[in-house]
Amino acid sequence: MGREAELADLRARFAAGDRQITLLGPPGAGKTRLAERFAASEERVVRCALAGARAPDDLLRALAGALDVPLGAEERGVTRLGRALDALGAALVVLDGLEDLSKASIATVDALLDAAPDARWLCTSRHRLGLEGESCALVGGLPPPDAQALFLARARLAGRTRALDPGEVPLLETLLQRLDHLPLAVELVAARAGTLSLRQLLDAFDRRVDLLAGPATASGARPQNLRRAIEASWEQLSVDQRRTLRWAAVFEGPFSLGAAAAVLGPSEEAALQALDALRERSLVRAEEAETGGGEIHFSLYAVIRAHAAEKLEESGEREDAELAHAHHYVTEGTRLATALTGRRPREARDALARILEQVLSAHRRMRAIQPVLAVEAALAAEALLASRGPEETWRSTLDGALDLATALDEPRLLSRVLFARTRAFGMRGLYAEARRDAEGARIAAQRAGDAGAEARAVYGVSFTLRESGEDPRRALSLAEEGLALARRAGDTEAEAWCLGSVAAAAAACHEGDLALVRHEEALVLLRRLGHVRALSIGHGNLALALEAQGRFEEARAHHLEALELAEQCGDETLHGKILGALARQEHAAGRLAEAEAHLALLETSVRRTGDREGMALTQIERARWAFLGGDREAGLRALTRAHAITLTLDAPRLHREVEEARALGHAGLSPLRVHPGGDWFERAGVGRVDLSRRRSLRLLLAALIDAHPRGHALSAEVLLQAGWPGESVHPEAGAQRVWTAIRTLRKLGLASVLVQRDGGYALDPAIRLTLG
Structure with missing residues (x-):
């Protein structure tokens, strides 16, 4: 089956003037069948099987039988066979199985080539023959569709009558990959498909059960045996x-x-x-x-x-070989994991991805032989697995490393493993698990007397308290404590992390000026270190801090810088998060077309990478935008899609965001009671909010209340005049004022009813407004 490309290549080579072509390939590649298929389209063919032939005598005897020419002495035999072949003109001579021929026999083939200059020669061998003018064509596995068709055809002959179920397709693909799509291997394994399921065949192959010897034949004839062919190659x-x-x-x-x-x-x-x-x-x-x-x-x-x-x-020698393998790949993996934070992170990431399976195999093999090496292998692999997955591999690898580090009672090593778990859990929004491991990492670092490791662990605890929203003030205190530890240890990298943590916690505590100062200090250190990925995160965090102060253009510039740095990293997960943040900022600033463009790019990215968490986040964002825009039906549709995705993920943070978005949609249904002059508003679940002493907010709300019966949206310019009457303000500064005021009103309880539409802002026309 298949081999159309190879057949076309042979025809082209002979047409171009090649006289002798050798089909090269491993045992079971199908060299013989390919030669037979090519010969089937020829008019004059001489077929000669030479399996086991070694001496010139063996070669001449087999060829004489194929030509039906009697032989005399060896030298006369070459002459006689040469004349017989020459008489056939442009015939195709197929010599199958030349790998066992001696040098003297190869010289005999050369002599026959000279004697019949018009003949074309197609040979099969597991190695080059060294003939003058030899042209070699490599024969490997079949294309996957052809290998699958071959397996199913042979399986039917073996008694499998049932069609392939959709759930079996991945099993068959994996099995065929394990067989390298080699035709003989595929056929021999398929011959067992009448008695074993695909799962059983795959398990048997992984356990090295001998599926390649071929089943017994009814006639008693010697079966095909791939194992015997490989052993013959080994013996040579x-x-x-x-x-x-x-x-x-x-x-x-x-x-x-x-x-x-x-x-x-x-x-x-x-x-x-x-x-x-x-x-x-x-x-x-x-x-x-x-x-x-x-x-x-x-x-x-x-x-x-x-x-x-x-x-x-x-x-x-297995243990010695595995040790040599592990030492090399753990050293290389650790080097590349460290380089992920450096100036050429994309190259390091791609290089680490190429050796990831080698590093993981080193981790598995060294668990019982060299446990410290196994832990180092896990830490090197984690640097990539944490962001790329798969989840099951990431968890099992770090769980194994934790068991080993605990048993070794090496506190410094244990602290590193626990901190790696902290980062990975934190990335997934599993803050309770992340905090548990961060606290354990701190205890281990204290036992080791490693202030730098302790600073990282304290950073981890601070991160979980801040991101979970549980205790921002405690998060700020811990971040400052971690900063002091990092400076005492002279650990510049940990210092940069802790500065960023202080800044983020300060922003959560509404200490905007402190947040900006610490973000800038962190960026200075990260530039000095050349940590491209961390720089990307730092610029993104600074953008959020600037956005909170209404400094949109500065925030946008830092978001774009963060985006460019993330692209340099080749980290699609980070790139996606920054795209999402930029989309949210553009939407909040009223640049809806730009926001939609960024969110569309994010959706394309997460579909390409299969990032299901990213897919959920994009749908949650679409739901929020729809609710804020007054389109409740579109919001509920997006929320339904997001909820369906989150059900397949172990990500509490996503579940919380879905519920928050759902609450936003439901809140839009409850009536709004307002003072006609905007002095206060009242809603179910919010209570009365007093604006009487907040002049600009009161005036803005009054303008929105006045426009509500007509269903009009008010532009930023109109709202600026309403909230700050008579003031002369630069347009950009005015836009920032309005956006900050709108954001504040939403935070106070109007998020679901203060919507963006028609290029401006309005109280949702669908909401029932009651004057009090």
């Missing part, structure tokens, strides 16, 4: 090549030449030479890395790797 390797192949089984996925030198040793030159020899035998793949740039990465076919892993176990 030198001692050094066998050692390289079995040690290469410790790699989970592609690996670089540098990694090969570190693990396989003793140098890049030696590793390259050994791997190249294995590549020549189709036991190792060498492909350009996905990042481009010409860097070559090596990998093993899964069936080859499984066989090599068995050999590694038998050799007694």
Whole structure:
């Protein structure tokens, strides 16, 4: 099945003048069948099977049988066969299975090529033959759709009559990936599909149950056996090549030449030479890395790797190989995790993503051998998993690291693990869990006498108190305590974090001037450190502080700076959060078109990345905007979509935001009782709010009350004149005044009824207004 691209490539090569093509590939790749399919379209074909042939005699005897030509002495045999082939003109000669031929036999093939210059030769082998003018075509796994079709066809022959259920599709895709889509492996495993489910087949393969030997045949004929073919290739390797192949089984996925030198040793030159020899035998793949740039990465076919892993176990060298692997990838992973905060975070993030599976495998393997190394591997992986997921891997990795660090009774290591959990829980809005771990991290840091680690832990406790809204004043006190600890330890990074925490807590406590000062101080330190991601967060936080003071243009500039820095990081989660903040600011400032554009970009981003939390947040924001705009039905529709998403997530913060938005929608239904002159208003659930001593707010509300019966929205210019009659104000400053006043009225209880519409503000025409 399939192979149309390969067949077209062969036709093109022969048409371009190639005389001899060798199909190269590992055992089970389907080289023989591809050669047979190509030959089926030819008029004159000589087919010669050479499996097991080694000496020139073996080659000549097999070819003489194919041509039906009697042989004499060996030298005369070459001449006689050459004449017979030449007489056939432009015939296609298929020589199948040349990997066992000796050098003398290869020389015989060369002589036959010379004797029949018009013939075209198609050979199959697991390694290059070294023939003059040889053209090699690599044969690997089938394209996934063809591999799936082959599996299902063979499974039906094995007795599976049931169609594939939708839930089984991911299982089949995973199984075929494990088999590298190699046709023979697919067929042999599918032959068991009459008695084993897809889940059972996948589990059996993962447990290294021998599914590749092929089932018994009714006729008693020797079955196809992929394991036997791989073992035959193994037997042909030198001692050094066998050692390289079995040690290469410790790699989970592609690996670089540098990694090969570190693990396989003793140098890049030696590793390259050994791997190249294995590549020549189709036991190792060498492909350009996905990042481009010409860097070559090596990998093993899964069936080859499984066989090599068995050999590694038998050799007694497995622990040594796994230790070498772990030392390299933990060192590299830690370096890249540290670089995530540096000046080239996108490159570090992409590089860490490429080796993530290797780092995670080091964590799993070292748990029983070198637990400290296992914890370091978990911390390196967490730097990426915390933001990219998957959630289950992130949780299990950090849980495992916590168990190990606790058992080791290494307080400094334990503090690092607990703080990593604090950050990750905090990112997900799980503030109770984050605070528990932050407090534990502080105790461990105190035991270790590490003031810098204690400062980070105190920062974590402050963060949870602030973000949960539980105790902003206590959050501010703790942030200042953490700042003092960081300065005492001389830890500039922790100092920058704590400055940002002081600023955010000060803003939550309505100490706007202190917030601005501390945000600026934090940015100075972060620029000095070159922490691009933290700088992005710092600019975003400063933007929020400026926005709270009505300084919209300055806030917008910092939001845009934060957005640009987030793009440099390649952190789509952070980029999305800043887009959301910018969209909210634009909406609040009345720039509705800009707000919609930013929210649309955010929606595209979260759909692309599959960020379900981001999807929920965008729908919550749309619900808020709809309620504030007086479109209750649209708000409820968006809220329904958000609620459906949050039901699939363990994110209490999102559930709270859904309920807050729902309350905003319901509040819009309750009547509003007002004083005609705006001295006070009264609503269910809010009570009476006195504005008699707040002149500008009173005058603004009076203007809105007056416009309500006509359903008119009042522009910012009209509201400025109403709230500050007779004053001459710069347009931008005036707009800031109006926005701050509107924001205050909403906070006092009018959020659901003071809506934006028709380029201005109005009390929702649908609300029942009663004059008191």
